[in-house]
Amino acid sequence: MIIINTETIKGLAKDGKRMDLRGMLEYRSPISIDLDISFTAEGSAKVTMGDTVVIAGVKLSIEKTYGDTPDEGGITVNAELLPLSSSEYESGPPGIKAVELARVIDRGIRESKAIDLKKLCVKPGEKAWFITVDIISINDAGNLFDAAGLAALAALRTARFPVVDEKGVIDYKHKTDVKIPIVKEPLPVTVYKVNGQLMVDLTVAEEKAAESRLTVGCDAHGVISALQKGGTTPLSAVEIGHILDIAIEKSSFLRGVLDKFVKA
Amino acid sequence: MSEVFVAERDVVIPGEKLADGMDFLPGENTYRDNSGIYSRVLGIVGLSGRVLKITPLAGPYVPRIGDRIIAKVFDITMSGWRVDTNTAYSALLNVRDATTRFIKKEEDLTQIIAIGEYVVVNITNVTSQNLIDVSMRGPDLCKVEGGRIMSINSMKVPRVIGKAGSMIQLLKEKTGCDITVGQNGLIWVRGTAEGEYKAERAIKFIEAKSHLDGLTERVQALLN
Numbered sequence: 001m002i003i004i005n006t007e008t009i010k011g012l013a014k015d016g017k018r019m020d021l022r023g024m025l026e027y028r029s030p031i032s033i034d035l036d037i038s039f040t041a042e043g044s045a046k047v048t049m050g051d052t053v054v055i056a057g058v059k060l061s062i063e064k065t066y067g068d069t070p071d072e073g074g075i076t077v078n079a080e081l082l083p084l085s086s087s088e089y090e091s092g093p094p095g096i097k098a099v100e101l102a103r104v105i106d107r108g109i110r111e112s113k114a115i116d117l118k119k120l121c122v123k124p125g126e127k128a129w130f131i132t133v134d135i136i137s138i139n140d141a142g143n144l145f146d147a148a149g150l151a152a153l154a155a156l157r158t159a160r161f162p163v164v165d166e167k168g169v170i171d172y173k174h175k176t177d178v179k180i181p182i183v184k185e186p187l188p189v190t191v192y193k194v195n196g197q198l199m200v201d202l203t204v205a206e207e208k209a210a211e212s213r214l215t216v217g218c219d220a221h222g223v224i225s226a227l228q229k230g231g232t233t234p235l236s237a238v239e240i241g242h243i244l245d246i247a248i249e250k251s252s253f254l255r256g257v258l259d260k261f262v263k264a
Numbered sequence: 265m266s267e268v269f270v271a272e273r274d275v276v277i278p279g280e281k282l283a284d285g286m287d288f289l290p291g292e293n294t295y296r297d298n299s300g301i302y303s304r305v306l307g308i309v310g311l312s313g314r315v316l317k318i319t320p321l322a323g324p325y326v327p328r329i330g331d332r333i334i335a336k337v338f339d340i341t342m343s344g345w346r347v348d349t350n351t352a353y354s355a356l357l358n359v360r361d362a363t364t365r366f367i368k369k370e371e372d373l374t375q376i377i378a379i380g381e382y383v384v385v386n387i388t389n390v391t392s393q394n395l396i397d398v399s400m401r402g403p404d405l406c407k408v409e410g411g412r413i414m415s416i417n418s419m420k421v422p423r424v425i426g427k428a429g430s431m432i433q434l435l436k437e438k439t440g441c442d443i444t445v446g447q448n449g450l451i452w453v454r455g456t457a458e459g460e461y462k463a464e465r466a467i468k469f470i471e472a473k474s475h476l477d478g479l480t481e482r483v484q485a486l487l488n
Binding site: 001003005008012019020021 | 348412
């Protein structure tokens with residue numbers, strides 16, 4: 001049973017207050033990142049943001065290149081919301097929330113051209129490295145987008161290519177020192193509108209009370225690469241302007257957290 | 265010779281052997297197998313003379329007649345509301361138990377209690393098939409308006425209330441909040457935003473540290 005205190009949350013939001021006395025634009029603390037939590041993945045990270053826990057893993061494999069991009073590798077992002085992480089999730093094929101989460105994270109990385117896919121090419125037209133990022137929710141206490149984005153980037157940063165022998169067979173048990181060619185580091189920041197007020201890092205109950213949200217992916221220079229709007233009510237141009245300002249500011253905050261725990 | 269393997273306030277797990285021999289008696293949440301006494305649940309040992317009993321640390325809420333609970337309305341029927349009791353079974357709140365006012369046949373029940381709202385109710389009947397009847401007629405029973413609802417493990421409810429209501433009294437005094445505790449683990453806190461947060465934190469603290477000695481003093485220290 002998820003407890004929702006919608007009326008109270010909305011009433012407080014009007015005065016710029018929150019249930020846990022946080023500021024409207026304040027993230028839960030502490031935010032921490034644990035690295036190399038999976039020994040089978042090439043890179044992995046666990047992000048803890050308040051009570052929210054998300055893990056991400058990076059796998060690397062050599063596949064045949066796509067016909068339209070013969071000199072490039074590729075990246076795919078999958079998300080799975082474990083039934084254990086919230087009473088709202090069921091096992092089985094991914095639901096709308098899991099699909100959206102995967103797509104938002106994927107879009108942030110793909111559209112910002114965060115990874116130099118040309119460098120992943122092994123033999124043009126034949127073979128290239130393909131990156132798979134898996135995101136799994138361990139506990140959903142709200143704000144999965146931001147936590148998952150942080151986890152995905154931390155996992156990509158720590159990933160190391162496995163050893164490949166002369167025949168092209170990958171030895172996953174041994175890793176080289178070669179990193180994934182990351183050129184930009186986009187981080188998603190989700191800003192919600194609750195009773196006309198903008199806030200970040202919502203709890204589950206607050207998410208239920210929110211009218212709409214905008215996830216903004218932007219890199220270290222504040223270049224916006226991806227947007228995703230959710231919720232039922234529209235956002236005005238002025239509001240979107242405010243949201244973008246907040247997102248750029250908060251993404252530099254999250255980047256600080258990332259830099260603190262993961263070496264670039 | 266009889267022998268006891270545990271001490272007062274030890275934490276035991278299901279199947280753990282507590283004592284051996286016929287000099288001891290199995291109490292609540294324990295059972296006898298041959299000459300041994302074993303724990304049925306995860307909990308804390310209570311030794312009173314020759315009787316061993318376990319106070320569970322976790323577990324589901326089992327509805328009992330006379331319990332005051334906080335429930336959430338999830339459906340409206342011809343004659344009343346179905347409420348989620350935070351147990352495996354839902355309960356029925358009849359129109360005549362919800363209000364003292366006369367309700368006309370064609371009246372819109374959502375105007376009285378809407379889906380998604382919480383109510384403070386008393387359990388009036390539990391059948392052998394676990395059909396639960398609840399009533400909102402009585403002192404302090406009402407629809408939840410304002411404040412915040414929080415949920416804790418129902419096994420910790422006695423700790424939140426404390427001996428003769430000492431803990432809840434302390435919470436009310438220190439936070440200035442009105443607090444209604446449902447036996448099913450749902451708690452309604454209402455006061456200022458700061459007071460509510462303080463109370464919520466204290467209740468979560470009680471839930472986490474309920475097995476420790478001197479809980480009231482610890483909570484007092486937290487609230488000061």
